[in-house]
Amino acid sequence: MSTYKIALLAGDGIGPEIMDEAVKILLLVESRNAVTFDLKPALFGASAYFETGKSFPEESGVICDQADAILKGTIGLNHEDSKKIPADEGPERGALLPMRRRYDTYANFRPVYLPRSLAHFSPLKPEVIGDGIDLIIIRELVGGLYFGSKKSGVDDQGRRYVHETLEYNEDQIRRVLEVAFQLASKRKKVLHNIHKSNVLKSSILWNEIVEEVRPSYPDIEVKHVLVDAAATYLCLDPGSFDVMVMENMFGDILSDQGGGILGSLGLMPSACVGPEKSYYEPSHGSAPDIAGQGIANPYSMIGSVAMMLEMSFGMDREARNLWRAMQSVFAAGYTTPDLARRGKSEKKISTAEVVDRVVTELGKQPIGD
Numbered sequence: 001m002s003t004y005k006i007a008l009l010a011g012d013g014i015g016p017e018i019m020d021e022a023v024k025i026l027l028l029v030e031s032r033n034a035v036t037f038d039l040k041p042a043l044f045g046a047s048a049y050f051e052t053g054k055s056f057p058e059e060s061g062v063i064c065d066q067a068d069a070i071l072k073g074t075i076g077l078n079h080e081d082s083k084k085i086p087a088d089e090g091p092e093r094g095a096l097l098p099m100r101r102r103y104d105t106y107a108n109f110r111p112v113y114l115p116r117s118l119a120h121f122s123p124l125k126p127e128v129i130g131d132g133i134d135l136i137i138i139r140e141l142v143g144g145l146y147f148g149s150k151k152s153g154v155d156d157q158g159r160r161y162v163h164e165t166l167e168y169n170e171d172q173i174r175r176v177l178e179v180a181f182q183l184a185s186k187r188k189k190v191l192h193n194i195h196k197s198n199v200l201k202s203s204i205l206w207n208e209i210v211e212e213v214r215p216s217y218p219d220i221e222v223k224h225v226l227v228d229a230a231a232t233y234l235c236l237d238p239g240s241f242d243v244m245v246m247e248n249m250f251g252d253i254l255s256d257q258g259g260g261i262l263g264s265l266g267l268m269p270s271a272c273v274g275p276e277k278s279y280y281e282p283s284h285g286s287a288p289d290i291a292g293q294g295i296a297n298p299y300s301m302i303g304s305v306a307m308m309l310e311m312s313f314g315m316d317r318e319a320r321n322l323w324r325a326m327q328s329v330f331a332a333g334y335t336t337p338d339l340a341r342r343g344k345s346e347k348k349i350s351t352a353e354v355v356d357r358v359v360t361e362l363g364k365q366p367i368g369d
Contacts, residue, residue, distance in 0.1 A: 019073045109273065
């Protein structure tokens with residue numbers, strides 16, 4: 001019997017609602033397998049700030065330090081409420097980025113996956129989707145512009161200014177490229193390197209490291225694509241991509257575009273992987289406009305649970321079972337109102353009802369299949 005400690009960071013907005021549903025899944029997985037989950041809730045984000053004065057309180061940090069994996073909900077407030085929190089304690093700057101730095105979660109896995117049975121969610125034409133969309137973005141997560149030095153002030157002519165620096169060293173680049181090459185070797189053996197070397201020196205260094213790592217993976221075909229061209233091709237021909245690797249800000253933008261071609265960021269889970277600890281989170285925001293109504297789509301959160309089962313606990317088969325169970329519910333026409341696309345042909349149900357159906361379907365899956 002294996003025991004795993006999981007820190008549960010419910011967060012803000014719809015975060016607590018979808019976290020409650022994730023716990024339902026974990027309890028069923030626990031009952032079906034020789035495993036025990038020790039679930040440890042902790043404050044995180046705006047809700048933590050309003051209760052403790054810190055968006056990532058040290059008590060929460062200790063819980064995360066002791067966990068085998070971290071499951072994070074959504075964070076953030078609407079524009080007006082965000083003004084109630086000092087800028088440096090905002091959920092992203094005061095909680096999310098410090099957690100990434102604390103655990104050095106340098107590799108962000110964002111699967112852009114939509115089987116043909118769920119193609120009705122996508123705004124793309126059926127002929128573009130074909131048999132489905134199946135690519136994965138590997139985003140470097142603890143370097144680049146987001147973590148570079150920052151300075152703001154007023155110059156000697158009275159003009160306000162800001163300086164933000166895009167910083168990378170070769171070790172930061174090499175380690176995320178190793179992750180991407182290894183993943184490509186398990187998939188279609190094609191790696192798309194996304195860059196902007198016609199403008200940015202950081203991309204020139206990035207591409208140099210790609211060529212240094214490449215000989216260790218002679219069976220991998222590397223395709224170099226400028227980031228602006230990649231944005232176009234993602235819409236016109238997403239099937240041309242398999243594994244895509246890129247620096248932090250490019251990955252932030254293109255992965256959200258990936259959610260767009262699926263039809264919603266609510267259809268894209270995420271894993272943020274470090275040398276010793278990883279956290280898992282839905283890719284979407286906190287949706288404060290629908291918080292508390294029980295209508296939030298739980299797909300991305302459930303997918304993040306599946307990624308945690310596979311990547312942190314080695315439960316690959318149960319992760320596949322969970323994916324199949326969830327997709328079967330949505331393929332049968334059930335959906336939450338925020339994902340509704342087909343009018344009367346869809347069966348709109350609550351967040352809890354969706355997950356109850358997923359639990360039922362997961363219970364039907366043979367253990368060890």
